[in-house]
Each structure stands twice: as structure tokens, then as C-alpha cells.
Amino acid sequence: MAKKMRVKAKLKAGITTVKVLINHPMETGQRKDKKTGKLIPANFIQEVTCTLGDKTIMTARWGSGVSKNPYLAFRFKGANVGDKCTLAWKSNIGESDSIEVAIK
Amino acid sequence: MQRRAFVQKALSASALTALASILPASVFAAWSETAFEAKDVDSAIKAILGSNDISDSADIDIKAPEIAENGAVVPVQVTANLEKVESITVIADKNPSPLIGSFEFDENLEPYVSTRIKMGKTGNVVAIVKADGKLYRAVKQVKVTVGGCGG
Numbered sequence: 001m002a003k004k005m006r007v008k009a010k011l012k013a014g015i016t017t018v019k020v021l022i023n024h025p026m027e028t029g030q031r032k033d034k035k036t037g038k039l040i041p042a043n044f045i046q047e048v049t050c051t052l053g054d055k056t057i058m059t060a061r062w063g064s065g066v067s068k069n070p071y072l073a074f075r076f077k078g079a080n081v082g083d084k085c086t087l088a089w090k091s092n093i094g095e096s097d098s099i100e101v102a103i104k
Numbered sequence: 105m106q107r108r109a110f111v112q113k114a115l116s117a118s119a120l121t122a123l124a125s126i127l128p129a130s131v132f133a134a135w136s137e138t139a140f141e142a143k144d145v146d147s148a149i150k151a152i153l154g155s156n157d158i159s160d161s162a163d164i165d166i167k168a169p170e171i172a173e174n175g176a177v178v179p180v181q182v183t184a185n186l187e188k189v190e191s192i193t194v195i196a197d198k199n200p201s202p203l204i205g206s207f208e209f210d211e212n213l214e215p216y217v218s219t220r221i222k223m224g225k226t227g228n229v230v231a232i233v234k235a236d237g238k239l240y241r242a243v244k245q246v247k248v249t250v251g252g253c254g255g
Contacts, residue, residue, distance in 0.1 A: 015214060028222075030200065046135045057210045061152075063140035065196060065204035067177045067220040074207070075214035 007087050009103040016079045016103055018050060020072045020087055028064035043093050045070060051086045052079060079103055140203050145195055148203040149232060152193060153239060158232060161186070164242035168229050175225070175248040181218040182242075186235040189215035193234075198227030223248045 004023040009016055022045065029042025042064060050058040058074055079085070081103055088098035139151035150156050167181035182192050192215070193206040199222070207217045215233065223229075226247045233240045 026222075028201075052212075055210065057212055059208040060205055061135050061140075061208070062205040063201055063203050065199055065201060065222050067222055071179075071218070071220045073216075073218040074209075075216050076212045077214065078212045 005087065005089070005097055005099045007099055007101045009085055009101050011079065011081050011103050015075050015077055017073065017075050018085065018087070020048070020070075022048075022070050022072075022089060022097075024068070024070060024089075024091070026064060026066055026068045026070060030064075041093075043091060045089045045091050048072060048087065048089045050074070051088070052076075052083065057085075139206075141201060142203060143201065145197050145202045145230065148195065148201075149193070152203060152206050153191075153232065153234060155239060158239040158241045161233070161240035161242060164231055164233050164240060166229055166231050166242050166244040168244050168246050170245075171247045171249065172223060173249045175223040175250055177220050178223050178229075178246060178248070179218070179220050180229055182216070182231040182233075184215035184231075184233045184235065184240070186215060186233060186240060188236040189213070190234045190237075192217050193232040194219070194221065195230040195232065196221060196223050196227055197230055199224045 006021045007018065009018045024045055025043060027040050027043040029039065031040050033040050044064040045062055048060040049056050057076055060072060083103045084100050085103065086098055086100045088096065090096035136151055139148050142148035142151055146156055163185040165183045168178060172178045180194060182194065189209060191206055191208045194204040195202050196204055204221045223246060228243045228245050231242050
């Protein structure tokens with residue numbers, strides 16, 4: 001499974017909009033494999049954070065009710081073009097990933 | 105004497121790192137199993153936000169489709185016209201585990217969040233906004249044609 005995260009951060013009129021798209025199956029643990037009839041183990045992202053400088057400005061805590069290949073967008077003030085923000089996630093089975101993007 | 109000083113320094117340094125590793129956890133509460141595994145809306149809210157004292161608010165706008173053809177992907181956007189928003193919590197009241205997610209903000213964040221959620225069947229999307237220590241709620245019904253929690 002390709003683990004990929006795409007992030008765009010764009011500044012317009014003083015407000016930065018961050019759009020995040022993560023490749024992730026977001027398995028609830030309640031779905032059955034159609035071939036084997038067995039439950040597919042839960043595997044979902046529990047936490048997504050956005051860090052600007054050394055400050056965590058947004059923490060999202062998710063259950064398995066967020067759609068597969070999650071999309072998330074949020075907005076903040078007080079950043080400049082070229083500032084770097086880091087998006088990171090971790091899942092219930094201990095997987096994680098992070099990416100740093102410069103605000104455009 | 106020199107050795108003692110060294111030991112003391114080493115001790116205080118390790119105490120500091122220990123403190124630093126504890127701090128972030130106290131600032132942001134950990135992922136709450138009780139909240140996400142709760143089977144009803146009230147106990148989920150109580151577990152994640154610590155209170156069920158919520159007032160309905162017209163200042164929260166939920167954008168979601170009236171009819172969702174595919175319950176596996178329901179776009180939801182929440183905007184609050186409130187001051188000092190600390191968090192936005194999204195709930196789908198008819199899901200087996202109603203709590204979808206909670207978004208905690210620092211003071212520079214705009215009171216806005218957009219995401220995509222799963223809905224098992226027709227029900228309400230509930231947005232709870234914590235602003236200045238108080239809880240506010242808005243509700244929007246979404247009709248689901250094909251559920252998103254099964255196969």
C-alpha cells in the first residue's frame with residue numbers, strides 16, 4: 001500500500017488554508033473480507049497534527065468514522081509565505097508519517 | 105566533588121527531558137478510547153468534551169449534502185461565527201460509534217474545518233463547538249441512500 005500524504009498550504013488575504021489528503025484505508029474493524037468472511041482488523045488514523053515552527057496549532061483526533069483516504073482542510077492566521085508547516089499523522093496500529101510544506 | 109557535580113548535572117538534565125516529554129501530553133489530552141468507542145452520542149460527548157451542557161447555536165454552519173448517495177464519503181464542512189473557538193467536534197448520531205472526530209485549535213486558527221465522513225444510515229450530523237470554555241451545538245440531517253459502514 002502506498003503511504004502518501006499530499007498537503008497544500010496557501011496564503012490569501014492573511015489567511016492560510018491547508019488542505020491535506022492522506023492515502024489510508026481507514027478500516028473500522030467492523031467490515032468483513034468478502035472472500036474469507038473474516039473481519040478486517042481496524043486500521044485507522046487516530047491523530048493528525050499541524051505544527052508551525054515549534055508550535056502545534058491544530059490537533060485532529062479521529063475515530064474510524066472518517067472516510068477512507070481522509071481529506072482535511074483548515075485555516076489559520078499569522079503565517080507568512082515561505083513559513084514551513086509540518087503535517088503528521090499516526091494510526092491505531094502505530095504507523096505514522098509526516099511531511100513538511102512551505103506556505104505558498 | 106567533580107564527580108558529584110557531574111552526577112547532579114546528569115540527573116537534572118534527565119529530569120528536564122522527562123518533564124519535556126510529559127508536557128505536550130498535558131497540553132493536549134490523549135486519544136480517548138472511551139469517547140471513540142462510545143455507542144451513544146451523549147456519552148461520546150461527555151468523554152471527549154467533559155460535559156453535556158450544550159446550547160444550540162445559530163452561529164454554527166454545517167455544510168453537508170441533504171442527500172448523500174454514498175454514505176462512505178459524506179463531505180462535511182463546519183464554520184462557526186464564535187469567538188475563541190477551542191475545538192470543533194463532529195458526530196454522526198446514527199453511526200455505531202457516533203464520534204467521528206475532534207479538531208483542537210490554537211488561537212490562530214479560523215473556526216472552520218472541512219473533512220469527509222462515513223455515515224451508516226440517514227441521521228444527523230452534529231457539530232459541537234467549544235468556544236471560550238462553553239459548548240455550542242448545531243445539527244443537520246443527511247439522508248443516506250447507501251450506507252458507508254458495511255461492505
